[in-house]
Amino acid sequence: MYRAANNSTKNAYSGQTWISGWIFGLLGFVLLISGVSQSARAQSTPDEYQVKAAFLFHFAQFLGWPADALNAADPSLSLCIFDDEPRRKELQSTIEGKPIGARVIHVRLISQPQEIQGCNILFLSRDEARRQSPILKSLRGMPVLTVGETSEFLSDGGMIRFHIEEGKIRFDINLAAAESSHLQISSRLLLLATAVTRGGVADRGR
């Protein structure tokens, strides 16, 4: 019942000196690390965010923006991410400059939510969860495709949400949000989505 500071000392502590303790510990540690590291080096699968960037590229292909949303003078299609986005390099390296029809994708780094003006696609990774909700609210009705990852993304008003099932990337679509922003989502994309939300009701797709 009581925290007696002196636990009974039935046998004297006869353990190793600190030197042998260190050596033993260190040896085990080094063996563990080097052994494990030797054996599993070769495999390499694509980075999650490089694959997600490729998905973003395809989303842009299968999406119709209202005519006035695209700047006729600017041949780029801008994908915006926050400049402190930890995955920006993977995203940039995968899709920067890739052609979509007559346009090319440009990854634009923004630091303030106000700069979203003029973005065609906005990607918010789960690291942006903190500011996700106010941003999505401010974009309601605007022709910006919003893509995110958190479980609240669609209910916060986002349009496409990534999730991972058994190591593979899947996505859900909030059709109501896209339609209210006058974005046309191709039926091909709708077919591949795991779930499509129409006006708040989720249809279990496949």
Added chain:
Amino acid sequence: MHCNSALRSVFSKSPDLSDVAIGSPRVAKRVLILAGIALLAWPGVPACSAQAPDLTRKSLEDLMNIEVTSVSKKEQKTSQAAAAIFVISREDVRHSGALNIPDLLRMVPGLDVTQIDAGKWAISARGFNGQYSNKLLVLVDGRTVYSPIFAGVFWDSQNVPLESIERIEVIRGPGAAVWGSNAVNGVINIITLSAGDTQGGHIDAGAGNASTGPEAIRYGGKARNLGAYRVSAEGFHVDALPTLTGVDGQDDWRLVHGGFRTDTTLSARDSLTTEGELYQGNAGEIAYIPVSLMPPENANVALRDRYTGWNLLARWNHTISPDSATSLQVYFDRTSRGDSTYSIGLDTFDVDFQHHISLGARQDIVWGLGYRISSDDIDSDLRISATPQNRNTQLFSSFAQDEIAILPDRVHLSLSARLEHNDYTGFDLQPSARLVWTPDNRNSIWGAVSHADRTPARSDTDLRVNYLALPGPGNLAMLVSFFGNPNEKNEQLTAFETGYRTTLSSRLSLDSTVFYNRYHDLTSVEPEAMSLEASPAPTHLLMPSSFGNGLHGETHGVEAFANWKMATFWTLSPGYAFFSMHLHPFAGSQDTTSAAGTEGSTPDHQGQLRSSVSLPWNLHWNASAYFVNRLPALSIPSYTRFDTGLTWPVGERVSLSLVGQNLLKDFHPEFSGPDSSVQSGLMRRAAYGKITWSF
């Protein structure tokens, strides 16, 4: 895996900063040498990603078939932290088949989790383990469950329904600069799912050869003005274990628990969370204690600790702008606990305010203020008494943390400090400095220097425990007693830590930490002069000891673990921890036993190997082996524990699980009670099954 990793704060409050009381040169050198060797051990860490094939040329269908071996949330977070953090995810909880939080915590490398009897655990990080491990802070959704009476956690009354856990963050090492006093050797932060994530109904029913239950029911819905809510109820019974001498320990443990949580969006900028719980339970033990001052003075008494309590918490989050947010949390907690030798009632009221601001891209600041008042009432008996019987204690606290991107994406510095005032020892400053360097996307190296204090509790200052009565000379009884010391000081730690994490491939990640801790003013037990005492009658000889701050010492250790996805369906997670402690009495201290007793209560070597296999038909098989070296001070021999669990989601709604624990041996002891007067139990081979129905 990530070809760049941002080093930003990972926990809502991320650890800490420093008082750089540099250790002796010898020690610093030792740490450096060790870190150097550890680095050399890696046979050439691959540089970041060679140019990848053009993924945009693949079709969507092809992309959907690429296995990305997602770096789980856990690893992403931990890879950015300048602290020894391990996160138990919701999936880990589900696959573990564990029945309670202590069993879940066994998977955390470097944490020392041992079971004392059916309902008691001793859990600590980096030494000083005991039933009341007083240097480990535990929080449930921001509510502290560390007892200010006994300085420790009553694990038997902490019942968070496992199905409602979102994650458990375990930080080894000091977190006091952010989390507050008593986060000396670690912080365990249990975070539950938001009500929106637990919609619908959920029923659990289970039974095994050593337990009944948990029978649990949970229902979540949405109310028009309330937002999402859930309510839950749970009950279980764990059978008694045999003691070391083979008799029934009478330590059976039962608990009923009810709880609720609501999550409401008040406006675009405001959200409100409320939660509460109500519980009642009891657990037994056999203790050899003084029952009278006439022969026979002592007896083996079967005691039953009965406890009950409730608490309510509200947290209001307000977003000022995308770069600035505040949180205000208030809770009230009432607990009472006692057996036939004592009874304690405790009320706690706590207010906590936090403000998080991003200043440009380079600085991330969190600061906060807190106030806590605790009011207790301790009823006395021959065995345990308190002077004064009632006490109100207040705690004022403030903290600030600035995380600075010195080189964005490469070098981040986090400075934090906490200033507190408590009624026992007055003002207390606990600073910490943490630096993390990410030379490339796959590697990160961090280091930290921190100061943390364990503040006295009622048991250190005001309690008297009559431990044993003995026949003395001339028919006088002799009473052996411990007295709290009203002048007890803070136990102090200065900690030096460094860690290295690497992602060798998308399938293999490693995490290692080396630490060196220096402790001052550790609690000792000092013998006092014998005297004659008239009350309680009859007059007897008193052999008193009182607490002092007579010990100091050092600990050091290594903690390492890996996550190795050997195949798409199979993950192996090995872990190892080495620990060494050297305590010494200060000149003037007459405590000759505590040093060896404390040193010998934590294993010098612990190893674990966990395997997680996904089988056809969505079957999932987990197996874990844990090696724990002997505890010389407690006469506990080394043991290897093997636990395994199989979970099978039969359909969308029904899931079955089968779990076996301690499969290698019929019985083994893991720890002895807080003092030798309480009989500890022998862990036995156990199996149980559980069915879960969601609707």
